[in-house]
C-alpha cells in the first residue's frame with residue numbers, strides 16, 4: 001500500500017544539531033519534508049466507521065479539501081474538549097516553558113527540529129488556544145504567545161501531531177506532569193473532526209471494526225495461522241499442542257496483539273504462549289473476534305477507541321469465561337490498564353482473576369479482570385511450576401526494551417526482567433537513562449509505523465538504537481527483547497538501519513525456547529526452527 | 540524582542556510610579572487603591588482559574604507511571620513514583636510540590652562525536668528553581684510581620700534562621716541574595732541557552748524581570764536607600780484594618796517596590812504563574828495507578844454503537860463453519 005521511501009544513510013542522518021535557528025518558531029512556516037509524514041487517509045476507511053468528511057486528499061497538495069466551516073469546527077472542538085478533559089485544560093494553562101521536556105523527545109533527539117520539542121509541540125496548539133480562549137491572548141495577541149488559526153497552522157498541527165508517538169516521556173520529566181501524549185490525542189481528535197487522519201491508522205481501524213483485528217485477518221485465517229505455528233511446535237518439540245477458538249465455558253480468554261498471529265518475529269511469541277499454555281494445561285480459548293488487544297482507534301479519537309474495544313468484554317461475556325489474559329503488546333496495555341474498564345466496565349459477569357495453577361489471586365486486576373501475561377508467567381515461575389533449560393538461550397545475549405506504554409502508563413518493569421533472567425543466562429541492561437520509566441520509544445508507535453515516513457521513524461528510533469548499539473559494542477548483545485507487537489514490527493527495520501545484525505524477539509519466545517515440556521524430544525531447533533548451537537544441531 | 544519588551548514594561552512601571560508619587564503626589568492611588576484592586580484581582584482570578592479547571596471533567600485515570608507497578612506480592616512496588624493508593628498519591632504530590640521531584644530527574648542530552656547520545660545529569664535547573672521558590676516563600680512569610688502586631692514568634696524565628704542566627708539590626712537575610720542569584724540563573728537560561736531562548740515568550744521574561752525588580756528594590760530599601768519602617772508598617776496595618784492611612788516621608792522607593800508587587804499579584808491569574816494552582820490538579824500526577832483494581836467512571840460517557848458479534852458472525856459464518864470454529868447460529 002504505502003510507497004517505501006528511502007532514508008538517507010545512517011552517517012548522514014546522525015548529523016544532528018540541537019541548536020535552533022535564529023528565526024522564531026511562529027515566523028517559520030511548516031515545511032512538509034518527504035519521508036517525514038504519512039499519507040492522508042482514504043475516504044473508504046473513514047466511511048467504514050462513520051467518521052466525518054470522508055474524501056481522498058493528499059497532504060503534499062495545497063488544497064486539503066477542507067469543509068468551509070473548518071475553523072469553526074476546530075474551535076468548537078477545542079471548546080468542548082477543554083470541558084471534557086481536565087488534562088487538556090490544565091496543560092493548556094500551566095506550562096512555564098522551563099524546557100525540562102525539550103531534549104526528552106526521541107523525535108527531537110533524532111532530528112533536531114525544534115518543533116519536536118514537546119514544549120513547542122504543545123505551543124503549536126496552545127498558541128491557538130490563547131488566541132481564542134484567554135483574555136491575555138485576545139488582547140495582546142503575539143506578545144502573549146497567541147496566534148490566529150489559519151490553514152497553515154492547521155497543516156503544521158497535522159505535521160507535528162503525526163510526529164509524536166504519544167510515548168509520554170516528556171510527561172515524566174515535566175514538573176507538572178504535562179503530558180504531550182494527552183495533548184496529541186486531543187489534537188488528533190480535532191484533526192479527525194475534519195477527516196484528517198493518516199492512512200496507516202485509518203486502515204487498521206477499518207479492519208479492526210470489521211474483523212476484530214488491524215490486519216484484517218478473518219476467523220479462518222487466524223486459525224490457519226495458528227495451525228501453522230502448531231505444526232512448527234511439533235517439529236521442534238515433538239509435541240502436538242492443542243488450542244480452541246470461541247469455546248464457551250473456557251476459564252480464560254486470551255487476547256494478544258494480532259501482530260503476533262502474522263509474521264515474524266511476533267509469531268514466535270504466540271508459539272511460546274501456545275507451548276506454555278499446553279504445558280500447564282491451561283483452560284483457555286481464543287476469540288476470533290476479540291483477537292486484537294491493540295487499538296488504532298486510540299490514535300484517532302476516544303470515541304473510535306472505545307468503539308473498537310467493545311469486543312473485549314462482550315466476547316468475554318458471550319463465551320462465559322472467568323477472566324481475561326492479555327498478551328505481549330504495548331498500547332494494548334495502555335488501554336487494558338487505564339481505559340478498558342472505564343469504557344465498557346464494570347465487568348461484573350467475570351470473576352476476580354486467580355491463577356488456576358498457583359492459586360495466586362491477581363489483586364491488582366480484581367476490578368478489570370485483565371491480567372498481563374508477564375504477571376501470569378512470572379507468578380508461575382516464582383512458584384516453581386515451570387522447568388527451564390536456560391542453556392537453550394545461551395547463544396543469545398539479551399537486552400530488554402521497555403515499551404513506552406507498558407513503562408509509563410503501567411509500570412511493568414520487574415515481571416518481564418524476572419522472566420528473562422529465569423530463562424536466559426546472558427542479560428544486559430541498556431544505560432539507565434534509556435530504560436524503565438525513562439525508556440525511549442521505538443520511533444514508530446501510535447500508528448506511525450508506515451513506509452512513506454521511514455526517515456521520521458529512523459530518526460525517532462535513533463535514541464533507542466543508540467542505546468542498543470552501546471550494549472552491542474560493550475557486551476556483545478545480539479537480541480533485543482520486548483513485550484510489544486509494534487516493537488516487533490518496528491524494531492527489526494530500525495536495527496537493520498542503525499545496528500545491522502541485531503535481532504528482535506518477544507519475551508515468550510525466550511520462554512518457549514527454554515521451557516522443558518513433558519514428553520518433548522531432545523531440542524535441536526529453536527522456535528525459529530533454526531539449529532540450536534551446541535544442542536546437536538549444526539552450529 | 541521578547542526580552543527587551545518585557546524589560547521595558549518593568550522599567551515603564553517603575554518610571555510611572557516614580558513620576559506618579561514624586562511628581563503628581565499620587566501616593567494614595569499607589570499605596571491604597573491599586574493594592575486593593577490588585578489583591579482583588581488576584582483572589583478572584585485565582586479562584587476563578589482553579590474552579591474553572593475543577594469544572595473540567597476527568598474522564599480517564601491516566602497517571603504517568605514513574606516506577607514499578609503494584610502487582611505480585613513479591614515484587615517491590617515503587618509506591619511514590621507509581622502510587623496505587625491515595626496515600627501514595629499524597630506522597631507523590633508532596634514530593635512534586637515541595638521538592639520538584641520530576642524536575643529532579645532532569646538530564647541533558649548530548650551527541651558525542653556525532654554518534655553517541657549521552658544523558659548527563661542536569662540538576663542546576665532543579666536547584667535554581669527550588670532556591671527561587673523557597674526564597675520567595677520565606678520572603679513572603681517574613682513580610683507578614685508588617686501586617687500583624689505583635690510579630691508572631693514563628694516569623695521571628697524564621698527571620699532569625701534566615702539571617703544566619705545574626706542578632707542586631709539590620710539583619711542581612713540569606714534569601715534576599717539567594718533569590719537574586721537564582722533569578723539571574725533562570726534568566727541566563729532564557730537568554731544564554733539557545734533551546735530555552737527559542738521556546739521563551741515575552742510572558743516568560745516578564746515575571747523574571749518583575750520579581751527581580753521587586754527583589755532589587757526591596758534590597759535597596761533595606762540596606763541602602765532606607766525607608767521609614769514604622770511608616771510602612773502603618774500603611775500595612777491601615778490596609779488590613781480597612782482604615783488606610785498614609786504617613787508622610789516614606790521614600791518613593793517603597794512605592795515602587797509596592798507597586799511592582801501589586802503588578803505581580805494582578806498579573807498572576809492571567810499568566811503562567813497559575814501553575815501554582817494547576818500543579819495540584821494535574822491528572823497525570825494526582826491519580827493512582829489502580830485502574831485495574833478500582834473502576835474509574837467517565838462522567839460524560841455516552842452510549843456508542845459498535846459492531847455486534849451477531850454482525851460479525853453473519854459476515855463470517857460460512858468461513859467459520861468450514862474452519863471448524865464454533866458459531867452461535869448454524
Ligand code: HEM
Pocket residue numbers: 096097098175635636637639642664667668672675725726743746747750812814815816818
Ligand atoms: C505550589 C507552588 C509552586 C510550585 C510547586 C511551583 C513549581 C515550579 C516549578 C517546578 C517551576 C519550573 C522550574 C523553573 O522554571 O524555574 C516553576 C517555575 C516558575 N515559578 Fe513556580 N511554583 C509554585 C509557586 C510559584 C509562585 C507563588 C510564584 C510566584 C512568583 C512562582 C513563580 C515561578 C516562576 C516565575 C517560574 C519560571 C522561572 C523561569 O522562568 O525559569 N511559582 N515553578
Ligand code: SF4
Pocket residue numbers: 094095096097098099100101102118119173174175176177178
Ligand atoms: S517540562 Fe513541562 S512546564 Fe517545562 S516546558 Fe515542558 S511542558 Fe512546559
Ligand code: SF4
Pocket residue numbers: 104105106107116117118121163164165166167168169170171179180181184
Ligand atoms: S509524547 Fe513522546 S513523542 Fe510525543 S512529544 Fe512527548 S516525548 Fe515526544
